[in-house]
Amino acid sequence: MTVDLDGPDPLWQQIAGVLRARIEDGTYPANRRIPSEEALCDEFDVSRPTVRRAISTLRAEGLLRAVRGRGTFVTPSPGE
DSSP states (O other), rough: OOOTTTSSSSHHHHHHHHHHHHTTSSSSSSTTTTOHHHHHHHHOOOOOHHHHHHHHHHHHHHHHETTTTTTTEEEEOOTT
């Protein structure tokens, strides 16, 4: 999945969609850290606030959780 920098959909929504798909397909497994904000900024060629908004969206959905000083981790699915 790629991000369309010139498309009509907000970049943060597109990035959230890519990250969500990676969580669902196991690219980012439960209880493991996702790449840093800086790494995601570099990968998608976007600003840090854009990446933060995407991550915040996934945190609100319960897919990610932040651990102070450690990073952002994939939340286990119920029953895992």
